[in-house]
Amino acid sequence: MRLEPRTHTPAWLWLAAPAAALGFTLLATSLLVAWAGAPVGRAYVLLLEGGFGSRFAWTETLTRATPLILTGLAAALAFRARLYNIGAEGQLYAGALAAVAVGGLHGGSGFAAPVGLLFIAMIVAACVAGALLLLVPALLKSRLGVDEVVTTLLLNFIVLLLVSAMLDGPMKDPGALGWPQSVAIADALQLQPLLERSRVHSGLLVALLLAALLALLLRHTTLGFEIRAVGANARAAAFAGMPVGRVMWQVALLSGALAGLAGAVEVAGRAGYVTLDMSPGYGYSGIVVAMLAGLNPIGVVFAAVFVAGMLVGADGMSRAVAVPTYIADVIVAVSLIAVLVATMTTRWRVHLR
Amino acid sequence: METLDLLFSVPFWVAVLRIATPLIFGTLGVLLCERAGVLNLGIEGIMVAGAFAGWLTVYAGGGLWLGVCVAALTGMAFGALHALLTVTLALSQHVAGLGITLLATSLASYAYRVSFPKVDSPPTIQPFGDMTAWLPLPVLNQQTPMTLFALLLAPLLAWGLMRTPLGLAIRMVGENPSAAEGQGLSVARLRTGAIVAGSGLMGVAGAFLTLAAFNAFYFNMVNGRGWVCVALVVFASWQPGKALLGALLFGFFDALQLRLQQAGGGAFGVDVPYQFYLMLPYAMAIVALVAAARRAAYPQALMKPYRRGER
Numbered sequence: 001m002r003l004e005p006r007t008h009t010p011a012w013l014w015l016a017a018p019a020a021a022l023g024f025t026l027l028a029t030s031l032l033v034a035w036a037g038a039p040v041g042r043a044y045v046l047l048l049e050g051g052f053g054s055r056f057a058w059t060e061t062l063t064r065a066t067p068l069i070l071t072g073l074a075a076a077l078a079f080r081a082r083l084y085n086i087g088a089e090g091q092l093y094a095g096a097l098a099a100v101a102v103g104g105l106h107g108g109s110g111f112a113a114p115v116g117l118l119f120i121a122m123i124v125a126a127c128v129a130g131a132l133l134l135l136v137p138a139l140l141k142s143r144l145g146v147d148e149v150v151t152t153l154l155l156n157f158i159v160l161l162l163v164s165a166m167l168d169g170p171m172k173d174p175g176a177l178g179w180p181q182s183v184a185i186a187d188a189l190q191l192q193p194l195l196e197r198s199r200v201h202s203g204l205l206v207a208l209l210l211a212a213l214l215a216l217l218l219r220h221t222t223l224g225f226e227i228r229a230v231g232a233n234a235r236a237a238a239f240a241g242m243p244v245g246r247v248m249w250q251v252a253l254l255s256g257a258l259a260g261l262a263g264a265v266e267v268a269g270r271a272g273y274v275t276l277d278m279s280p281g282y283g284y285s286g287i288v289v290a291m292l293a294g295l296n297p298i299g300v301v302f303a304a305v306f307v308a309g310m311l312v313g314a315d316g317m318s319r320a321v322a323v324p325t326y327i328a329d330v331i332v333a334v335s336l337i338a339v340l341v342a343t344m345t346t347r348w349r350v351h352l353r
Numbered sequence: 354m355e356t357l358d359l360l361f362s363v364p365f366w367v368a369v370l371r372i373a374t375p376l377i378f379g380t381l382g383v384l385l386c387e388r389a390g391v392l393n394l395g396i397e398g399i400m401v402a403g404a405f406a407g408w409l410t411v412y413a414g415g416g417l418w419l420g421v422c423v424a425a426l427t428g429m430a431f432g433a434l435h436a437l438l439t440v441t442l443a444l445s446q447h448v449a450g451l452g453i454t455l456l457a458t459s460l461a462s463y464a465y466r467v468s469f470p471k472v473d474s475p476p477t478i479q480p481f482g483d484m485t486a487w488l489p490l491p492v493l494n495q496q497t498p499m500t501l502f503a504l505l506l507a508p509l510l511a512w513g514l515m516r517t518p519l520g521l522a523i524r525m526v527g528e529n530p531s532a533a534e535g536q537g538l539s540v541a542r543l544r545t546g547a548i549v550a551g552s553g554l555m556g557v558a559g560a561f562l563t564l565a566a567f568n569a570f571y572f573n574m575v576n577g578r579g580w581v582c583v584a585l586v587v588f589a590s591w592q593p594g595k596a597l598l599g600a601l602l603f604g605f606f607d608a609l610q611l612r613l614q615q616a617g618g619g620a621f622g623v624d625v626p627y628q629f630y631l632m633l634p635y636a637m638a639i640v641a642l643v644a645a646a647r648r649a650a651y652p653q654a655l656m657k658p659y660r661r662g663e664r
Contacts, residue, residue, distance in 0.1 A: 001441055001541075003660050036467045084447050144646040147587065149394065149447060151642060153580045154635045161635075165628035288455065291448055324466030329459030337434075337452045340444050348443075 002351040009346050017346050021338035029331050038321040047327075050316025051309030057316075059198035064308035065301075066200075066269065067092070067279070069207035070262035071286025072293065072300040073214055078134075078255040079287075080218065080295050081227045082234065083141070083248060085134055087152030088259040089283025090159035094133045095126035095260025096274045097166060099267045103185030104171070115188045122189060123264055130260020131253040133159065138252030142245045156283070164276055173273060182274040191269040201269035207301075210258065214297040227251060259283060280311075288336045294343060307332055365608060366492045370500055371566065373604030375400070375558040377503040379582035380589065380596045381510050382428075382554030387586055388514060389547035390527035390654040394450025395435050396555045397579030398457030399428045403559030405461040408570045409468065411478045421499070421560050428556020429549045431457050436545040443658035454579075462572055475569035497565040499557075506554075507597035514593065523547050527652035530659040540659050555579070581638045587649055588641040599641070607634045 030040045051061050071088040078085035085091075103122040113121070133155060140146040166172075167180040191201040218224040226247045229237040238244045266278055289307055293299030314328030359365050379396055386393040407424030411417055431453055438449040469476065481497035488494040493501065514520035522543055525533040530540045558578075563570050585603065589595035614630040 002662070003443060032463060086451065140643060140646070144643060145649065146642050146646045150580055150584045150587075151639055154577065154584065154638050157577045157580075157635045158632045161628040161632045165626040168628070169626060284455070287451060322470060324463050324470075326459055326463035326466055329455065330463050333452060333455035333459050337438065337449075337456065340438070340448060340452065341442060344442055344444055350442075 003348040004351060006347060006349050013346055017342035018339065021335065021342035024338045025331060025335040028334050029327065032327065032330060033323055036323045036327075038323045043317055043321050043323055046317040046320050047310070047313040049313070051311075051313030056198070057309075057312065059195060059200045060312045061305060061309045062204055063199045063201070063270075064312055065304045066204045066207050067262040067266050067282045068285055068289050068304035068308055069204075069211060069301055070258050070265065071282050072289030072304050073207075073211060073286075073297055074255045074258035074262070075287045075290035076293060076295045076297060076300050077214060077218075077227070077258065078251055079290055080231045081247060081251040082231045083138060083251050083255065084149045085137075085152055085252070085255050085259075086149055086287065087134060087137065087155050087283070088255075088262070088286045089279060089281065090152070090156035091130035091133050091256050091259035092263040092266070092279055092283050093159050093163050093274075094129040095263030096267045096278065097163060097171070097182075097263075098125040098129035098260065099123070099264035100171060100182045100185055100274050101125065103189045103268070104183040104273075115186070118186070119189050122185065122268070123261065126260045126264030127257035128260070130258070130263065131256035133260070134252045134256030135249060138248050142248045160276070163274065167274065167276065171274070180276055181271075184272040185268060187272075189268055190272055191265065199270065201265075203265035203269040206261075206265065210261075211297045211301050218297065223247070223250060259286070262286075285332065288332055291336055292339050359609075359612060363491055363495070365612065367495045368608040368611070369601065369604040370492060370496055370504075371604075372607045373600045374496075374500045374503045375561045375566070375578055376582055376585065376600035376603055377507060377597060378554050378558035378561065379579060380585045380600050381506060381593060382551040382558065383582050383586045384589070384591055384593060384596055385510065385514075385523075385551035385554065386548050387652055387655055388527045388591060389523050389544045390530065390652055390657065390659070391436075391439055391544055391548055392446040392450060392583075392656050393432075393435060393453075393548060393551060393555075394447060394583065395431055395453030395457065395552065396450075396558075396582055397575060397577070398454030398461075399431045399552050399555040400559035400562075400575045400579050402431060402457040402461045403428050403556030404563045404574060405465060405559075405570050406556070407560030408478060408563035409464075411564060412476060417481055417564055420564050421557055424556040424560030424564075425553040426556070428559070429553040431556075432549040432552025433545070435552065436548040439658065440541050440544045440548070443660050446656050446658070465570060465572075475571060477568045478564070480563075480568045481565040499561050499565050503561075504597070507593050511593035524652075526659075527654055530654050534661065540661070544659075555582075558582070577635060581634065584638040584642045588645045590645065590648065590650055591652060603634065603637065603641075606637050610634065 033040050033043045049057065051057055071092060074088045075085060099122050102125040103118065137148040137151040140151060141148040167182055171182040173181050173183045191203050194200045194202055194204060218227065226242050229242055230244055230247045234244055262282060267274060285307055289300055289303040292303035310328045310331050314325045317323055318325045379400060383393060383396055403424035406427040407420040410420040410423040435449060435453050438444045439446045481499060483495050484498055514524060522533065522538050526538065526540045526543045534540055559575060562574055585596060585599040589599045610630045610633045614627050
């Protein structure tokens with residue numbers, strides 16, 4: 001088998017490739033649904049209805065999509081510069097802890113600040129926490145050549161243990177009966193719901209705005225140009241006089257801040273406090289979202305809605321027919337691999353022999 | 354001195370070897386893949402799948418060694434997929450590996466829930482026991498046969514990689530694939546073979562957890578061990594012997610950490626929450642990576658896809 005670069009991609013292929021990826025995903029996962037003993041057609045109808053079929057389904061999907069957009073943007077930006085940030089999960093939790101540390105200060109400490117100021121401080125703290133957590137691996141990479149994939153992955157475990165220690169100790173909510181959860185942020189700091197009778201909150205607007213801003217940054221600013229150049233070929237970029245090290249740490253700060261913000265938005269938009277299971281792997285799913293979107297910030301929004309819809313739909317489906325909710329994770333994983341292969345065929349011609 | 358007593362206590366060293374065993378298998382697996390020039394971040398998921406497949410085989414009535422074989426075959430199957438993506442189709446090794454980890458983890462979790470929809474406590478098996486009388490060595494005779502197998506595997510792999518023509522060929526496609534192709538070697542076949550074999554070892558690493566260390570399958574039981582293995586390979590400068598040492602050193606610190614935790618956390622005069630002890634292994638792995646970074650002799654073609662005829 002041989003790969004030959006395409007000089008030009010036919011228009012039909014741009015449509016056929018993702019369609020084939022989606023078709024393959026549905027076919028492959030339907031075998032698993034059948035294995036679980038559920039009627040395949042009905043299971044998929046339930047999956048789609050649960051994710052996108054009603055007002056309630058849509059609001060739940062958008063609620064789940066909000067942190068996914070932010071972690072997806074974090075991954076997309078970093079991957080563009082070939083900074084493989086797999087640590088969004090840890091950065092999200094670091095942001096959530098920082099948000100509670102600032103937003104929970106109100107309780108009995110006599111600390112009084114205007115709500116607006118406290119809100120800004122809470123958001124900034126979360127962004128800084130996430131950014132610093134990624135800055136360390138990024139500097140280790142650019143200064144010492146330490147692979148950032150493994151360091152960011154390992155930091156996820158360390159941060160989760162730190163969260164656990166904080167929930168047992170300094171940030172423990174004394175009112176929660178044995179259930180590990182942190183103190184809550186002040187009610188006035190909570191994000192407002194966007195719609196009546198739903199959990200969608202204004203964090204969604206923040207995520208959409210940031211997606212648009214990031215698209216502009218990548219396309220129309222010097223930093224964006226540098227990020228794309230470093231990602232395309234770091235040695236050539238350095239040769240052209242670009243400050244590769246500086247681009248790396250700037251990307252790290254932005255990417256980490258986005259993931260940290262996801263943590264603050266989850267805290268302020270939903271429960272108001274931190275728990276050990278507040279993120280069902282939003283950080284890892286963000287990488288999938290970014291890859292599905294081809295690292296395009298606007299694409300991230302759509303990919304996040306797709307992934308969120310699958311997760312929400314799978315919950316509904318597994319309640320109705322006996323298919324474990326893990327089917328959603330399988331669908332997301334298979335679609336990631338299928339889309340990777342499909343994207344490859346738009347850039348390379350595959351010769352069998 | 355309590356610490357000194359610890360260093361001479363047999364149970365402590367038994368624990369060190371037991372903790373190190375899955376890391377030895379996993380690290381050697383990653384090492385084999387990387388020597389051929391391919392990063393395999395699928396390890397975390399492959400270990401989960403191996404742990405599940407091995408356990409399920411034994412639960413369904415198969416023998417323990419059959420379970421190990423099924424785990425190896427499961428790992429090899431995911432390895433073949435990784436090879437298809439990264440060697441045949443020349444996709445990004447980072448992303449393909451993470452995709453494999455997501456796929457293998459979610460498939461194992463799904464299969465577990467389909468097979469056991471409603472269980473309160475995880476069903477158990479009779480795991481590997483200790484090798485007793487026939488081995489006249491103090492610490493080793495309290496280990497399962499899998500640990501002995503792991504200890505023998507390291508010198509075997511070192512010999513295979515450094516002293517055989519096949520090993521030379523594998524190292525060559527990891528260093529300079531074009532030159533290897535020029536010598537008439539098939540880069541694609543050698544890399545595929547190395548990934549499949551290395552992933553088989555990762556599957557066995559997972560199986561140790563369910564068939565020897567514990568007696569049941571739990572979600573999250575791998576818990577980052579796969580990522581630690583990836584770090585250990587850098588620490589070991591891609592040498593099987595050093596990989597064995599690295600895994601043992603890691604087992605030493607993890608066992609120490611467990612003892613300190615059991616001692617009540619007051620070892621340094623202050624009350625340290627147990628979570629900080631649990632952080633130590635991960636922090637150690639990062640320290641090991643940083644320490645090794647300066648002298649890291651990466652295989653030259655690592656993470657570089659090879660497309661025939663491309664300069």
